[in-house]
Amino acid sequence: MSGAGIRRVVCGLVDGRRVALTLGDHSFQVWSMDDHQQMGDPFTVPDVGSVWGGIAYGVMRERPVAVVVGGGLRVWDLVERRQLSHTSVNLGLCDVACTQLNGELIAVTGGYDQTVQVWHAATGRRLSGPMRGHTSVIRSVACGAMHGRPIAVTASEDHTVRIWDLDRCQQIGQPLRGHDSEVEAVAYGVLGSRPIAVSGGRDGTVRLWNLDDPDRPAATLVGHDSRVHAVALAKVSGQIVAISGGKDVRVWDVRRRLQLGPPLFDGRDIGIISSIACGTRHGGTIVLAASASERVRVWDLNVHRDLGSVTPDRYASELPTSWTDPTTGDVYDLTCELVDAYGSTWELVDYDGTEPIVCEHPLDPRVTFGIADAHAEYDFGDIVTPKDRRHRSTSRRLDDEDDWFDGDDL
Structure with missing residues (x-):
């Protein structure tokens, strides 16, 4: 999957198909998790001057919807591909999360005005006055539950994580303190029967919070050598893991508070991670990481779990003899x-289960490419048969700005 300036990635379900939603500056796209194909045209935000900061998936009256925020709040029906509501606000919203309140889908937002707000998704109407407490920009919002009541958890540049009762519209307890710098990301999960949160910040740490005992100091996970931009929680073979992203993507055992294996890596440059989501594909748990390199990388956590602590010289037990690009159909x-x-x-040096990995001679394992990217830039015309069977010239200019980039694979 690729697109200009991917800001967020979230997972959902549309017409029984597991999908990924990716948000760019002025549009979002829906991708099938099964075949990595884009499902329909991008959803274009009419206000082309606005930069959109967050996207959430929800189910409203049995219909899958996407809620997008930035200069305003918009809700789209993902089946009928039509906009359901639009609220123009000048709040500079940075993130949004969805949950159910009294049988209705609600959207919870945070942004530059430092407040947490709750919106009725069907109408775009604000349900309550803003909840105040943060003293700087709210960068991330997650929704969950405590003792059967819907809550939101927020991360802010004021170095704190805060918990909010969405029914009573008030903060729960004191701020969760521990980060030494701005907190950029937060995610909600459950460990056993306990609600937990994971956060990541510019101090390069990942922190685990017991929401039932907010006065207890967070467990600190150290390993990143720079700021952490994105976090998520997932279950792999019954085990709760945290995933964090900065310059790389790491997996953590929540119970033992240890890193599991090497960072997620397939030999290709993944850039700075801007967003992480977890889902399932072919029965396995997968991680999707959106990056500044305008790609979303996909890893199978069940496979990563078996790698051990040492990065293997090669991930694939057997290299393919042919490969079909799922986007273009080229063989x-x-x-x-x-x-x-x-x-x-x-030379073909590896296969990550999605795309063959190649490296130019003399081989340097630190500089590798997915074969589709390498072909688009350097042209392997002699081994590629286009889907339409037309011969491709091998004299293609490197600076041609053609449309190969528009429908890249997941």
Whole structure:
């Protein structure tokens, strides 16, 4: 999956198909998790001058919807592909999360005005006055439950995480303190029967919070060498894990408070992680990480769980002899010598389950490419048969700005 300036990625279900929603500056897209194909055209935000900051998935009256915020709040029906509500606000909203309150879908937002607000998704009407407490920008919002009551958890540049009772519209307890700098991301989960949260911040730490005991100091997970932009919680084979993203993506055992295996890595540059989501694909738990490189990388956590603590020289037990690009339909013959349009020799070095990984001679494992990216830039025309069977010229200019980028694979 690719797109210009991906800000957020979330998972959902549309017409019985597991999907990923990716948010750019002025539009969002829906992708099938099964075949990595884009489902329909992008949903374009009419206010092209607005930059949109957050997206959430929800179910409203048995219909899957997307809630997008930034310069305003908009709700789309993902089946009928139509906008249901639009609220223009000048709050500079940074994030949104959805939950149910009294049988109705609500959206909880936070942003530059430092307040937490609750909206009725069907009408876009604000349900209550703003909840105040944060003293700086709210960067991240997550929804969950405590003792059967809906709550929101927020992360702010004021170095705190806060818990909010959405029914009573008030803060629960004192701020959760521990981060030494701005908190950029928060996620909600359940460990046993206890509600928990995981947060990540510019201090490079990941922190685990017991929401039932907010006075207890957070458990600190250390491993990132720079700021943590994104976090998530997931279950893998019955085990609760936390996932965090900065310059790389790491997996943590929540109970033992230890990192599980090496960082998630497939040999390709993933850039700075802006958002993480977890879902399922073919029965396995997967991580989707959106990055500044305008890609969403996908990893199977069940496979990662078996890797141990040492990064393997090669992930794939067997390299493919052919590969079909799921986006373009182009077929790659991987039994032939891999030579680009400029005469340089390449080698197939790995396969991440999604795309073959290649490296130019002399081999440097730190500089590898997905084969589709390498073909688009350097041209492996001799081994590629286009879906339409038309011959592709191997004299393609490197600076041609064609449309190969518009429908990249997940």
